[in-house]
Amino acid sequence: MIRIAALPPPVEDGKEDLPIVHGARYYAKVNIFKKRLNSGETLSLLELINRRPTPPDSFKVMFIGNSLTLHGFLKKVWDIPCGMAASSPEKDFVHLVADGIQKTTDKPVEILYNNGGNGKIREMVGYLQTGKFSPHLVVIQGGENDRFDSYFKEYYLQLIDYFQCPKIVLGDWFTKEKSDYSQWLCAEKNIPFVSLYSISRNEENMGDGGPYRRKDVAAHPNDSGMAAIAEGVLHCFDRLRTENSAFMDVLGKSLPAVCSGGSSSTE
Template sequence: MFEPSNVRTIAVGLCLALHLHWGVLNEREIRGGEPAPAASRSDADAAKPLEKNRPVELGNLRAGRILFLGNSITLHGPSAAVGWSGNWGMAASAREKDYVHVLVRAIAEITGRRPEVMIDNIADFERHYEMFDARARLAKHLAFKPELVIVAIGENVPALASDESRSAFRNSLVNLLKTLKANGDPKIVVRSCFWPDKTKDDILIQACTEVGGIFVDIGGLSKDESHYARSERSYAHAGVAAHPGDKGMKAIAEAILDGLRR
């Protein structure tokens, strides 16, 4: 997988690291020194702030501010090296087709309110979890005060072949989730790996359970070839092609939404 560190904040409706950018930009992005593009009419409509005292609720679940923490499946900036020009979840055909935007759009349709959303690629946690300072690295994310956090990681974690590595990953993951949970008590959702790995997925389940989160198993999606981007279009790079395509992204969003409704 190819992973940048990049953050976007919106209000809606394998391994390259980029400098971290962050800002509340309402369906706009910071692209290094490049100015953010002007919002289209639909973007401007989507960027209308939430009305005071009008919470976004999915049943008993508050979802006015949603934080997505993932890897390239969640967010990947342009990379000519692998033939990827998007700045959204790899390898959806368009921003609105990645699982983040599909899920947020569904929540908006169900609740009648548009949540604020922050998206970040934290593949640096996956690759260097033992050295990851959650409070420092996620300071701006914590300041966002999310009511719902979607954690979609695991694919880039190196093979956990020893008791020591398994314990270290579990401890780091629990610390990450507890840091998020201690910040206003948001509901936390953790999903399994798109490419199933029993060792990693078992630890994801354990850590999620420890913080009272919702675990969503998406491992079965990888058994259906039609969920891969390579089944929808041709890619020069096999790594990009192995990511979920539009159908796979939609299935991930639906699985998470089902989990939220439980």
């Protein structure tokens, strides 16, 4: 069973009830600015919090990203707490990847989120510095909301280097220049990489505008695009299982690959 959690422990101030997904109730904590998750100008750090404790034997996967990974409620824009333009949480790439990973282990798979509160790289790094996180795998997606400049490169490198556990990096969805930079950086560090740019070039992978038929929502991956992203991530996950014996020890057992064959979107 996949269960969704986040660290640090919940607090009472600023609590906002969110719907139940996968049997787990979420809570949102925002700072005094009272801004929404992914609202344009927010500087808040938002945490998705589950009140139950994380099982000690769980396999923890942290997904770091912007609205492609997780977007919360925003009036007349988006009303599902999941990857934007997916038709439901179960159809976004985070849940598809978690489902695939769960098939490889008897341990419960826990999903940890970090979008920095506004979907930008510097705030994602800042959120990591607010608590002690110990994921077994980190999936990094982001950069679409940042200018491609020296500041981006500085904080992007900090984000890539923050955890020493196995990582998978997803390139920029919109921009080839940023995607190529991420791919080059991952090649230098021997980190599995998924090219989202190549997936986004197929119009069949783009959203339909969501419930409010918005162009900004339509620019995100739909269910087909989310499935393609998940396939690329799971292909990289299989590579990590093959190459990293310590990673296999954490998973607890060896099962067949969750993604058969190669993928043109991965390196």
